[in-house]
Amino acid sequence: MMRRFKGLGVSPGFAAGRAILLRSRAERLQFHLPERDIEAEVDRLTRARERVRAQLRDIKARIERTAGADRAYLFDAQLLMLDDPLLVSRALTFIREDHLNADWALQRAGDELAAVFDGAEDPYLRERKGDMFDVVGRLRGSLRARGPGADSLPTSDPGPYVLIADDLPPSIAAQVDWTRVLGFATDTGSWTYHTAILARSLGVPAVAGLEEASSRIAPGMMVVVDGDAGEIVADPLPELLSRMPRRRPLAIGQGAADDRAPVTRDGRRIRLEANLELLVEMPAVRAQGAEGIGLYRTEYLRGAGPLAAVSESQQFEVYRTLLEQMAPAPVTIRTFDIDEEQAGCWGPPGRLGLHALRLSLSRRDLFVRQLRALVRAARHGSLRIMFPFVSGVQEVREARQILQEVIEEIRAAGGAIPSIPVGVMVEVPSAVLTADLLAREVDFFSIGTNDLIQYCLAVDRTNARLAEFYEPLDPAILRAIRLVARAGRRQRVPVSLCGEMASNPILLPLLIGIGITEFSMAPGSLAQARRIIRAVRYDELRQIAAGAMHGMPARQTERRLTEYIRARASADHAAADERHDA
């Protein structure tokens, strides 16, 4: 039956095709497998299970060493769940019989079990449901961990298809092969600025803010995306399809992998590092040629429990592993960026509450525990410590003082500690305005554009109705970034940028034009960034950036950048063809 969903047209045009689904904040991908891929998918899940088994055995052994055998028994139950006929075996049946992809099959097996657990109404069982989901999460993480994109997005589906997502952050968008995407639609609208800019530059029709389309449309369903009217139609009548114009999308920043250094055509060397949330992403980071970890978010250590429950030795193990695996490349570890609720305290949630460094300063026990783990791990690689959500000089001094005390204490106990560079996230407007003062207190800056945009422009980025006001091309944002870049340059403090803007193929060149030379982004975005950097010229981008900072309307800046990058990319292709001919 034909169904219409109304949303916001963010990229014009008309497209129709079979749907593939990307769900649960882009972590759940659902599609039907062609017959010939079924055994390969079974094999993929079986191998993921073996990787998870190895992970769980490692964790169990570590916990036995640090906390005693008694605490490790839960992992026995989890290890048994891996071989449980109700979980992975059931998922394998779904792959074979219903042709679901592995991620979907696992999700369905997990959901079935969850429904039974929920029916039991026993508080102890509810916790075991958490254990089960933890195993499912690990399996899904392992399915995705091998090579970003390649694994999580269908490679064998001949396509082209219509991509239906609940959310499409730039880090995931960068992994999509856009030459096979006819159009896309998302439930959220809050991503508009980033992914819509991308969609418009690629010429892919897109509709946002559909609220619940991704849960109402089944993979494989025929879907029409009407970017002009701002709606999508599932199961359209044949008349509608026959009226559809034909089009082919263009690709920007795509092509063969290029492992040459990221240098612009006029010789400006750009440094590319990776953002990391989970250790399982490490192989992807190295495969993508990151020059370091620019941002490791320690709050992901807590999993589902409160941070107060994460011990110093647990943290130490993770930090040490990270540093050893990346050595000699630097690893920037950011201290906890969470609010009181997430910390397991009783305070109210929210970023404008007692949050991030402010929380760390008021909960010294948690902060000192984290710093001790970091300082002890420092000798295992090249550690840089970063404080999040800094609003001014005083907080940095206080935090550094505590760090110094921790260092002295460990040194007094006989530990050898290398020097550890200390930096801050610049993401609060007050930090931007005092960047010159902050630069005297720290060894490096990292600009966090996600928060910077929302606090500079006073827009709650989770509120879809404000999506159009969240504008990274606003001159205020570009000037704020320039201010920080200049303050850093004057005091010889390196400035990196680690927000989602860096992952966007249109915004990245603009940031280079503003004067940023170091970026940290999701591993899946690195290959695209490298290709783009190698295609552009700094002197030309500086001109465009100057215009944008002097009040060029955002959409005009966007068009100018799109045209520039297209021209550069096609010049590149022409040059490659010439070489080929010769």
Place this chain on the structure above:
Amino acid sequence: MVTRTVVVANPLGMHARAAARFVDAACRFTSQIRVGRDPRVMDGKSVLGLLLLAAARGTALTISAEGADEAEAVDVLCRLVEQGFGEP
């Protein structure tokens, strides 16, 4: 097929560690093992299935086995439950 009913003896009931021990023991037999708590019957080699029985102390469980080593399996598994899964 051999079937016997036992009562869960340990204070915590069939919790995660107990269920893990039960599955470990059950997997040593080739027989198919079933564990029932009226009205549900679960695979005795599935830790998730056993957890879902939500068998607290005092719950009656029906253990059955079918296969070459069915008698020994029921013996061993019933003893494990009666002795509180080897917990103090």
